[in-house]
Amino acid sequence: MDTTDGLASLQPTDPDGATAQYVFRVAIQLEPDADGLLADPDRFETTLYRAADDPGTSGWLFFRDTLWRGELADEPHFRRLAEDELGCPVVSASFSEFRTDEAHFDALKTEIADNLALFNADSVSEALNKYLGSSIRVT
Incomplete structure (x- = not known):
């Protein structure tokens, strides 16, 4: 996998006014490099x-x-990308949820329905379950 662009390559095309977000949990490890310094936690x-x-x-x-x-x-690759962007050691990184409002979610379902072949699925529900599982939160 190419890491040359880091997480910056994963940025949305138009983040302003976004009505939906991908949410990630990241654990960061502080490692003070000066002698005698400790971080707690x-x-x-x-x-x-x-x-x-x-x-x-x-x-x-x-x-x-x-x-x-x-x-x-x-x-492990996601941790390295996050480390590069955050500038500190990342000990875990995972996708948590897809958070969206009703209008964005409806538009997403319509777009999926119009492109079911892209998802190797027979229905919108199957596609959403396959790719996002139970991690969708509509607010």
């Missing part, structure tokens, strides 16, 4: 967010291409 969890592209636009298949079978599905 030296490990903490934080949440990273990536705005979701509008259905049908460039990048809208992020959940299919990057989460499910792409570079973020490989946890």
Whole structure:
């Protein structure tokens, strides 16, 4: 997998005004490099967010291409990408949920229905379950 662009290559095409987000949990390990310095706690969890592209636009298949079978599905690789962007050791990184509003979710379901062949699925429900499982939160 190519890591030259890091997480920056995973940015949405239009993050302003996004009504949906991919949510990730990341655990960071602090390692002070000066003698005699300790951090307590030296490990903490934080949440990273990536705005979701509008259905049908460039990048809208992020959940299919990057989460499910792409570079973020490989946890060690995802940790390295996060480390590069955050500038500190990342000891775990995982996808938590897809958070969306009703309008975005309806548009996503419509776009999936119009492109079922892209998902190797017979229905929208099957496609959503296959790629996002129970990690969808509609707000």
